[in-house]
Amino acid sequence: MTNIAHKLRVAENLRLTSRTWKMVLEADHEGIITAPGQFVNLEVEGKFLRRPISVCGVDGRRITLLYDVVGEGTYEMSQWPVGYVADVLAPLGNGFDPSRSGDSPLLLGGGIGVAPLYQLARELVALGRRPVVILGFNTADDVVWEEEFRQAGAEVYVATVDGSRGTKGFVTDVPACTDPARTYFYACGPLPMLRALSDSMPIGGELSLEARMACGFGVCMCCVVQTADGPKGICKKGPVFRKEELIWK
Amino acid sequence: MEMNVNATAAPARDLSVTLSGVRLQNPVIPASGCFGFGYVMAEYYDIDCLGSISIKGTTLNSRFGNPLPRTAECPAGMINSVGLQNPGVDKVVEVELPKLREVFHQPIVANISGFSVDEYVEACRRIDGAEQVGIIELNVSCPNVHGGGMSFGTSCESVAEVTRAVKAVTTKPLYVKLSPNVTDIVSIARAAEDAGADGLCLINTLLGMRIDVKTRRPVVANVMGGFSGPAIFPVAVRMVYQVSKACSIPVMGCGGVSSARDVIEMMMAGATAVQVGAANLRDPYACPKIIKALPEEMERLGIDRLSDIIGCV
Numbered sequence: 001m002t003n004i005a006h007k008l009r010v011a012e013n014l015r016l017t018s019r020t021w022k023m024v025l026e027a028d029h030e031g032i033i034t035a036p037g038q039f040v041n042l043e044v045e046g047k048f049l050r051r052p053i054s055v056c057g058v059d060g061r062r063i064t065l066l067y068d069v070v071g072e073g074t075y076e077m078s079q080w081p082v083g084y085v086a087d088v089l090a091p092l093g094n095g096f097d098p099s100r101s102g103d104s105p106l107l108l109g110g111g112i113g114v115a116p117l118y119q120l121a122r123e124l125v126a127l128g129r130r131p132v133v134i135l136g137f138n139t140a141d142d143v144v145w146e147e148e149f150r151q152a153g154a155e156v157y158v159a160t161v162d163g164s165r166g167t168k169g170f171v172t173d174v175p176a177c178t179d180p181a182r183t184y185f186y187a188c189g190p191l192p193m194l195r196a197l198s199d200s201m202p203i204g205g206e207l208s209l210e211a212r213m214a215c216g217f218g219v220c221m222c223c224v225v226q227t228a229d230g231p232k233g234i235c236k237k238g239p240v241f242r243k244e245e246l247i248w249k
Numbered sequence: 250m251e252m253n254v255n256a257t258a259a260p261a262r263d264l265s266v267t268l269s270g271v272r273l274q275n276p277v278i279p280a281s282g283c284f285g286f287g288y289v290m291a292e293y294y295d296i297d298c299l300g301s302i303s304i305k306g307t308t309l310n311s312r313f314g315n316p317l318p319r320t321a322e323c324p325a326g327m328i329n330s331v332g333l334q335n336p337g338v339d340k341v342v343e344v345e346l347p348k349l350r351e352v353f354h355q356p357i358v359a360n361i362s363g364f365s366v367d368e369y370v371e372a373c374r375r376i377d378g379a380e381q382v383g384i385i386e387l388n389v390s391c392p393n394v395h396g397g398g399m400s401f402g403t404s405c406e407s408v409a410e411v412t413r414a415v416k417a418v419t420t421k422p423l424y425v426k427l428s429p430n431v432t433d434i435v436s437i438a439r440a441a442e443d444a445g446a447d448g449l450c451l452i453n454t455l456l457g458m459r460i461d462v463k464t465r466r467p468v469v470a471n472v473m474g475g476f477s478g479p480a481i482f483p484v485a486v487r488m489v490y491q492v493s494k495a496c497s498i499p500v501m502g503c504g505g506v507s508s509a510r511d512v513i514e515m516m517m518a519g520a521t522a523v524q525v526g527a528a529n530l531r532d533p534y535a536c537p538k539i540i541k542a543l544p545e546e547m548e549r550l551g552i553d554r555l556s557d558i559i560g561c562v
Contacts (some may be wrong), residue, residue: 004293004536048322048478048531089533212318214327215530217293219285221305221331222320224313231313231334236289 111191356383
């Protein structure tokens with residue numbers, strides 16, 4: 001049995017770009033997050049449902065999140081001062097499997113989907129792998145976490161839809177994405193990006209899905225995806241699925 | 250999580266209730282659709298502290314359910330439009346119930362829905378034989394499917410027809426789960442009772458809708474959905490009160506219950522047992538917290554035996 005209810009203290013809450021914020025939550029003990037790619041579900045005052053947010057990094061008792069302010073709930077989160085005690089469900093979701101990566105895996109992030117790839121990159125480097133990270137954004141002003149990935153020891157490329165930074169286009173337009181030396185891929189981003197990768201990538205991989213959730217821990221069936229093994233809850237059986245599991249409609 | 254509900258109360262307060270001969274150690278039952286098939290929740294706490302569990306709405310055949318998004322919210326509640334996603338009654342009996350049985354050792358409530366009288370009958374017949382099923386809950390009130398669910402629960406004739414047909418092929422107590430989306434819930438409740446129902450469960454969700462004002466589109470893909478949560482609690486209390494005064498069969502009260510005090514209020518309105526729905530989705534520990542708080546709340550209100558207050562208003 002795992003207690004998934006925690007009170008975590010906000011240690012940092014900073015605006016990084018016009019839309020993206022970084023929040024560091026501090027626990028009184030280590031080990032709450034057990035795999036890269038898991039998420040937390042945050043209670044927000046005035047909202048009945050929680051806000052599910054991917055874990056970007058884990059450093060001892062500190063859990064780092066990146067989040068976009070897209071509505072009232074995430075706006076409310078952006079107003080939490082340092083010292084605010086958040087009601088948090090964690091760990092949620094399965095997470096990525098670093099053991100499948102091979103020597104030189106690709107990590108493909110779109111927008112705020114770059115967040116969960118960071119802890120994965122660090123764990124891959126620790127395992128002696130050489131991760132190649134491609135970060136895709138709409139425009140140069142949206143680019144986040146590029147330097148952090150580089151400092152973690154990854155080879156990093158950036159693509160922007162408007163060409164204002166790095167390769168013009170999507171992550172798939174970066175030549176490193178189609179390099180035959182790549183052994184496996186891990187991706188997180190908007191559904192159209194994940195679907196395109198699922199259809200086009202010749203190598204095996206894992207995709208982290210996003211959906212509007214109610215519970216976040218596998219009982220309400222509000223977030224589901226069709227898989228080869230029947231419908232599965234994204235929050236509990238995912239958010240990470242292997243490419244061959246998913247059936248896109 | 251430590252869950253010995255009577256350990257701290259001296260003298261021990263009696264939380265037990267009986268529904269048509271099925272004894273529950275306490276009246277708290279997670280509502281259908283808010284607890285899956287139960288065993289997932291056993292990863293988070295010892296679910297044997299619960300009175301019973303109403304399983305995810307089950308149909309004769311497997312269903313994927315509605316397109317996503319399936320949920321929306323407001324400050325005091327939420328909308329769902331899952332659309333009865335479930336693996337079908339045979340898989341439920343062969344796969345899901347045995348998994349639940351490993352972690353929950355008390356009678357369960359089997360929530361069954363359908364799209365024709367024959368489907369209800371066949372699904373109920375197949376789950377009736379499962380030993381751990383204590384009560385069958387006939388769901389004639391799901392608002393999220395077309396041509397089934399709620400359409401059976403909005404006329405006295407169809408409620409009576411499906412109740413009578415299912416009663417003829419089942420051995421377990423049959424509780425009919427009623428929709429609040431009707432003009433006169435008392436007449437529907439009476440129709441179920443007259444057709445042989447052993448009990449009633451109310452209320453299912455209220456039909457609701459939210460619109461994304463930026464995109465000018467409904468938030469939920471299926472446009473409308475079932476509205477639940479604390480906002481509907483007064484509606485549920487009112488309907489449980491009306492129905493329990495008019496009928497002589499036991500009622501499971503459901504709708505917006507989120508605290509021990511809510512449980513007591515619902516029982517005073519006439520409920521013998523109380524289902525907890527949306528509260529589980531916001532706080533996975535909602536039910537054990539309620540059960541733990543019940544003896545303290547009883548002490549404060551001078552209640553020795555919870556069953557004494559049923560319908561006391």
